[in-house]
Amino acid sequence: MxxxxxxxxxxxxxxxxxxxxxxxxxxxxxxNNIKKSSANIDVLLKQxxxxxxxxxxxxxxxxxxxxxxxxxxxxxxxxxxxxxxxNKKAQLSGEMSSxxxxxxxxxxxxxxxxxxxxxxxxxxxxxxxxxQIADRREFYNDSVTNYNTRITIFPDTLIAKMFKxxxxxxxxxxxxxxxxxxxxxx
Amino acid sequence: MNILLTFILGTMGAVSSYxxxxxxxxxxxxxxxxxxxxxxVAVGISEIKGKTTPLTTILKSPFTKQDCVHYHYTIEExxxxxxxxxxxxxxxxxxxxxxxxxxxxxxxQVNPKNAEIDIPQNVQYKSGLxxxxxxxxxxxxxxxxxxxxxxTTATTGIVAGFVNNIFKLSFExxxxxxxxxxxxxxxxxPNTEVYILGQACIPTTAQTSPPxxxxxxxxxxxxxxxxxxxxxxxxxxxxxxxxxxxxxxxxMTKKYSIETAIFMTIAVLxxxxxxxxxxx
Numbered sequence: 001m002x003x004x005x006x007x008x009x010x011x012x013x014x015x016x017x018x019x020x021x022x023x024x025x026x027x028x029x030x031x032n033n034i035k036k037s038s039a040n041i042d043v044l045l046k047q048x049x050x051x052x053x054x055x056x057x058x059x060x061x062x063x064x065x066x067x068x069x070x071x072x073x074x075x076x077x078x079x080x081x082x083x084x085x086x087n088k089k090a091q092l093s094g095e096m097s098s099x100x101x102x103x104x105x106x107x108x109x110x111x112x113x114x115x116x117x118x119x120x121x122x123x124x125x126x127x128x129x130x131x132q133i134a135d136r137r138e139f140y141n142d143s144v145t146n147y148n149t150r151i152t153i154f155p156d157t158l159i160a161k162m163f164k165x166x167x168x169x170x171x172x173x174x175x176x177x178x179x180x181x182x183x184x185x186x
Numbered sequence: 187m188n189i190l191l192t193f194i195l196g197t198m199g200a201v202s203s204y205x206x207x208x209x210x211x212x213x214x215x216x217x218x219x220x221x222x223x224x225x226x227v228a229v230g231i232s233e234i235k236g237k238t239t240p241l242t243t244i245l246k247s248p249f250t251k252q253d254c255v256h257y258h259y260t261i262e263e264x265x266x267x268x269x270x271x272x273x274x275x276x277x278x279x280x281x282x283x284x285x286x287x288x289x290x291x292x293x294x295q296v297n298p299k300n301a302e303i304d305i306p307q308n309v310q311y312k313s314g315l316x317x318x319x320x321x322x323x324x325x326x327x328x329x330x331x332x333x334x335x336x337x338t339t340a341t342t343g344i345v346a347g348f349v350n351n352i353f354k355l356s357f358e359x360x361x362x363x364x365x366x367x368x369x370x371x372x373x374x375x376p377n378t379e380v381y382i383l384g385q386a387c388i389p390t391t392a393q394t395s396p397p398x399x400x401x402x403x404x405x406x407x408x409x410x411x412x413x414x415x416x417x418x419x420x421x422x423x424x425x426x427x428x429x430x431x432x433x434x435x436x437x438m439t440k441k442y443s444i445e446t447a448i449f450m451t452i453a454v455l456x457x458x459x460x461x462x463x464x465x466x
Binding site for chain 2: 003006007010011014015022026029030033036040043044128131132135136138139142143146
């Protein structure tokens with residue numbers, strides 16, 4: 001009888017240890033998913049930031065009355081390239097999106113600018129980047145939600161607490177980004 | 187004797203647990219990886235959903251000659267293997283032509299080479315004693331043998347005879363009596379909703395889709411957009427699963443859950459048996 005009990009204990013121990021290892025590995029995988037999706041957003045944010053000087057170069061000759069908007073855009077770009085936290089990045093990214101929307105909306109008042117091929121292709125490129133950033137933000141938020149859910153449900157929460165895994169922040173659109181752009185027609 | 191049994195059962199248990207763990211990891215990967223929109227897929231393991239479209243030319247399925255973007259067929263013979271009779275694959279082929287998958291955001295190229303393709307069979311024909319295979323199968327066998335003869339003639343220089351007969355496919359056995367055979371065809375038709383999990387990579391030049399048109403032409407350096415998005419392809423990469431299926435994500439998860447449960451139970455029973463013989 002004792003021998004059978006030993007087999008049973010050995011098998012149960014192996015299963016329990018295996019299960020704990022699988023939970024630990026899964027949490028690491030979820031955490032890596034978040035890191036990867038955050039890095040993938042950074043790539044697009046950088047690509048968008050790289051286009052800003054080109055945009056400013058094109059529009060500054062035409063939009064003389066929008067000097068402040070262009071200065072704001074350049075300032076946001078500089079801040080975005082040095083920001084580290086996801087909160088700050090989300091806020092600045094939202095501000096940049098909003099400022100770009102304003103520039104493109106105001107540009108409708110300048111027919112010569114609208115006829116500039118370089119401006120139109122840059123507008124298209126930036127619009128594509130905006131869409132991709134939105135998709136990747138959604139992907140990032142899904143990854144964070146998966147992870148945050150996982151570390152709060154039993155039994156994963158025990159392992160998460162043991163290794164001090166904490167909730168991650170979502171990439172939330174800023175209030176400024178949610179606002180509609182209003183342009184005064186000349 | 188006990189040591190030998192312990193070793194055999196232990197090895198079988200290890201193999202079974204390996205398959206079970208692999209199925210469990212795949213299931214978790216499917217659950218944990220959010221679905222990407224095609225236009226924003228990044229390099230690395232990705233999951234997409236969309237409808238299939240042919241890349242350049244539409245394929246024809248080998249047996250039924252239907253339009254498809256991917257096909258797979260097997261020809262099996264029911265024959266003696268050791269002490270028992272079982273179905274043995276004598277010929278099979280999976281198409282490796284890349285195709286496109288489209289969702290509401292864009293299209294992406296998929297190279298199905300080495301993919302685990304989980305699709306239901308399109309047709310299955312059987313032939314046996316007193317029953318010839320249907321015309322389309324006979325036609326397929328005839329064409330296959332013709333191509334094989336041409337190939338062997340080109341490579342060996344032997345026009346007919348022994349070498350060609352080795353590779354000849356036939357549904358008839360000795361004295362013209364039909365062998366028990368079955369012919370199964372699987373295909374993915376255009377416009378089919380598919381689920382794909384695989385590695386997104388930049389394809390090699392031979393597989394690359396037509397290049398994107400530059401965003402600006404002959405424009406001054408400072409106003410040229412810095413980078414054009416490179417088109418990625420979903421393909422096989424060693425160490426990561428590559429699954430193409432027409433099932434829904436929930437059904438895929440269910441499938442791998444069942445696989446995990448079956449193989450892990452078998453593994454536990456085998457390990458228990460191994461321990462029993464070890465301590466007896």
